[in-house]
Amino acid sequence: MPRVTSSDVARESGVSRTTVSYVLTGKDGVAISAATRQRVHEAAVRLGYAPSAAARTLRSGRSDLVLCILPDWPIGPVIDTLLDHLVGELAQRGLTVLVHHGRAPRPLSELWRAVTPRAVLGFTPFAPDDVRAMRQAGIQVLDTTMAEDVPDPGVSSASQTRIGRLQTQHLVSGGHRRIGYAVCTDPRVAHFGADRLAGARRECAERGLPEPLAQAVHLDVGSAAAAVRIWRAARPAVTAVAAYNDEVALAVLAGLRAEGLATPDDVAVIGVDDIPAARLAAPALTTVSQGIQTQGRHHAAMVLAALDGPGELPPRPGDLHEVVVRDST
Amino acid sequence: MPRVTSSDVARESGVSRTTVSYVLTGKDGVAISAATRQRVHEAAVRLGYAPSAAARTLRSGRSDLVLCILPDWPIGPVIDTLLDHLVGELAQRGLTVLVHHGRAPRPLSELWRAVTPRAVLGFTPFAPDDVRAMRQAGIQVLDTTMAEDVPDPGVSSASQTRIGRLQTQHLVSGGHRRIGYAVCTDPRVAHFGADRLAGARRECAERGLPEPLAQAVHLDVGSAAAAVRIWRAARPAVTAVAAYNDEVALAVLAGLRAEGLATPDDVAVIGVDDIPAARLAAPALTTVSQGIQTQGRHHAAMVLAALDGPGELPPRPGDLHEVVVRDST
DNA sequence: CTGAAAGCGCTTACAG
């Protein structure tokens, strides 16, 4: 069953390939009789004609694909939602978003070489060599951390830091003075985790409070209970814990429960992400929501700006993060 | 900055494009002097040459892409993990997996036309017209429900049914005789939900138990509490609830808590998926795990079998689903 | 061992 080409459509409708192309790509510049248009369209449908993307890309030198490289770490509902918004926004401009789950062992170059995307959007910064190679190939390269307005590009993590600050501010405003930080043990998010913890540290320092007591917490009760014992044994004892994210916070809640402590009376807990399970926890989990919709729109705007060539960049969105107060604090 | 082509590499290394192609695609059939090979490779690196995927695909008539169409519904950690395994398995065969988040408003045809994949793998069955069009274009079409060995292809939902049965079996083996079913209210998963509920129904019927009492449960405490009241007011009263998935189950746990009922003493609860939050819940949630790794491997095998042409299909994996017993039952 | 040539399917100046 050979491929149906524009030649087939041309033959079937009794016109040249040129005319087929003009009709099907909807060029208004060239006037073609309504009757001819009709015949071409009908023939195309009858034959089930689908233009070859490869040929089109080769000819025009550009595809309509935007490649999203997901990070190495487990993506949760947050990134998921973000992608949805991104897909929707870019679809309005005729761009198709394709996502690559980054945990494959193959080098990045094979990936973009295999698709010839118009733009590549990463969720973590790319290696300089990769950036060079992609730019060389005419691909726009972006990463989500570029949105950060930080002076030092090596530490483009302003919003992560801000998350840690927000968590701490909320806990401190509740009267807590000795904060614990529940660090995620997944090495793939160490970078993010460090930034959030750093934010908490700075906030405490600026307020003259003792440094937050960081403890690694696995996603199981035993690990969390062990951390809880250390926090409670500290002097002054920890009375509030900020967690790397909601899942870690759920583990902390479970650990507190296992140790017979009450939340928030003995120890308050705050997470990050506002996953569905957060508001269903016992007690309902206070957390920091990430303004996903706004972020998705902003990333889409960045991609479009890059594609439209040099010009002004879209303005950074304002406050993305927000404390969602529930019963755990 | 024009694109670097194989002609550039040829010129730079003083050979023909033919030789460049032979060297770079690693054809062993054609013997080329080591010195020439070396020169070509060096020139390619020096110029930052990346072969055009579009040209290659056009020429060879096939790409190395496998397109995964995600369902319309919120994908959780389960599908996420599944994709990881799939990506890994197919990468070993030189195939690149690209994922499309299906919630875009554009028609499916634009999608596969934009990428010319070798194969398309859907998580829900495709419309017959779409299947025809893709096959016409030489694309292998698969969907994950094809793995089901059901007589009626219109109801390829055997494993969903089985999940409902497993949940029910577990509850009944715990001595419960009146089961409640917590149905997800997201219309996008209505199909799955109906199958799981049907499984529970059949299991009850075969055991001569009263029909399970289905109640819609949103992901919030109020909705779950309302369902709990109805379950408890029934005669005979419901003493165990199977939920559509873990998140719904977490809502049910919260609803029971809100109504002052004890789990599992007053009402037992079982979910599906074994998400991270399940074992951190209060009490730790009994659930049905989905054998994700096995499923991922099987889907990869299906794709490879389809690509290798007509022949025997990979055997269906055995028992994928397993009850993970924790404290909520 | 290496090169000239054809052709994958498309779009678009250009010439009628």
Next chain:
DNA sequence: CTGAAAGCGCTTACAG
């Protein structure tokens, strides 16, 4: 209003 022709970058028989 419509067609013949060129060319995007690649691979691969084929001829040296």
